Amino acid sequence: MTRTEPMLRIKNLRAKVGDKEILRGIDLEVGAGEVHAIMGPNGSGKSTLAQVLAGRETFEVTAGEVLYQGKDLLALSPEERAVAGIFMAFQYPVEIPGVGNLYFLRTALNALRKRRGEEELDAMDFLALAKEKMKLVAMDQSFTGRSVNEGFSGGEKKRNEIFQMAVLDPKLAILDETDSGLDIDALRTVANGVNGLRTEDRAMIVITHYQRLLNYIVPDRVHVISNGRIVKSGGRELALELEQQGYAQFEPPSRPGRAGGEAAR
């Protein structure tokens, strides 16, 4: 990887679910330390892009390539991508009754550390790390005794995602509609957590429907996705422009049925 090579380079990426093409030629470059916002209407393919990057097998990549740190990302399993430093904060975090939140996260962290050839953390060291990171998203002790996301409110689930991100310390974080379902206080807490994780060597892709989140997480670049393609890119002012004018200008003139990005969750 040369100095000029971006961390992530997506070239003409196409993906489908069943017979339905959802990504229809995505091109995107994200460099270390940058925060890119991807905005678009429902069904435009933005969540699909996030899931394809994380390795969801529901989607079949039909064309294009994704280079992550100069290597073929699409050849890796979801867990290998995590080991390589990719993290996706889920739009709908999954509830796993019967598995402790901290046990789950320690298992994950140790799986990553082991595969990276690092020493695994014991329960005590992990707990110290977890407690420190919990402060970032103002999570209290009660989270530690609960099952993964079980009975969590919408806001707690999203905070839990950012907490996981803080512990797993990824190089590329993809936040899939982290703002959805949050009231303004929860949004601020989550955004503060994310901002606390912005570093020069970490890249972030922030996927959102609304400009609101970007008041708190200020992006370096904004991309508009519509009907499976990035149709416009710009600076943070593009988000404000969208806020005023809406997505209508980017909608294709006529679309028989929606592209179905949301259906895939």
Added chain:
Amino acid sequence: MTDFARSLRDSFARLGDPPGRGGRIGLVRQAAFARFAELGLPTVKDEEWKYTSLAPLAQIPFAPPEAEATPSRVTLGQLDLVTGGPPGDGAVRLVFLDGRYNPELSSRAASAGGTFIGSLATAIAELPELVDRELARHADDRHDGLTALNTAFVEDGAFIYLPAGAELQGPIHLLFVSTAPAKPTLSQPRNLILLGEGSQATIVETYAGLSDDVYFTNAVTEVVLGESSHLDHYKLQEESARAFHIALTQVRHGRHSSFTSHSVALGAALARNEVRTLLASEGSECTLNGLYMATGKQHLDNRTLIDHQAPRCTSRELYKGVLDGQSRGVFSGRVLVRHDAQKTDASQTNKNLLLSDEALVDTKPQLEIFADDVKCAHGAAVGQLDEDALFYLRSRGIGQEEAKGLLTYAFASEMVNLIPLGPLRSRVRELVTSRLPAFEKLKEVA
């Protein structure tokens, strides 16, 4: 005639004098053997055995251990190794080797204040009237060749009697262990549990084997609950890999009595566990919990009958199955609400998780209601691991097999957590964890 039936006919002919005086047991045995001879082993043509074939068992000339046989040398250390030690603080232990009570390995039988915790053979000699009043009067063998077979050879097992108001400090642990017999051995423990009015007990039945030989356990437990008595009953089936295991627990409820059953079925090549509760008097409650986990070519059958005969009784049933490899699971649960059982509150749930494409489960929940003022619900589900949850775990760096193990644990742990006895819960958790995909990485789960 099958090799099995022929061998048992010969064994019955050689059977010594029946224990006890008065001759009732002798008559009961003869009648039961006649019934077994008539019914034979059930076949898949019997509706109740549709999903479980005993054809492999029928070809094996099983026989009870010889009466004169010297008991194998077994140490407590060996027992603890295969059964995990006492299930709770202050446990009283009764050990049965190949179906026979072994006093050396057992705690001293308690008989203070009228309480009796000991072997059935002893009770027949010392408390003949008490035993006579209840033994072989509850487990119905009219259509059940295997229960008849057990009764035909009735000789030993556990006898537990609690007089009115008695409360035990610790659990009673009944260990039924098959040793390493030279011939295919049939063990037929017969247990009788009588709880007097207002008494309370916790009883754990563990079934295990010390060798990998083929053996067959055919156990029957009769439980009679006095008014307002309470029994927590656990059954851990961890027989060895080539064993056959058939067991019936038959419960009769007195007024306002309650019964909680936890059945954990993990071992044996072929096993069937049946629990029948007869809610014969008003205001009784039963809770039947079950967990079965099969792998390889195991076949685990679970059968329950909750018979609501009296008004205002409550029943709760939850059975969960995890089937891996080419294993097969069966759940057949019948809830019967009879005409007079008004204000019955019954719910029944069976959930199954299939971990492989070749695993199979037959689930047959049945609810038959003949009363009109009742609250009843039932449901059954068969599914695979949730793809969303698997992806969630993998996206965090947890490998696919480990993720499957974690989610399987999450499914099964609900049943583990329903066990209130701490040491027993830990033991079951350990056994469950050892059966998970990638279990070696999941030791500290939960």
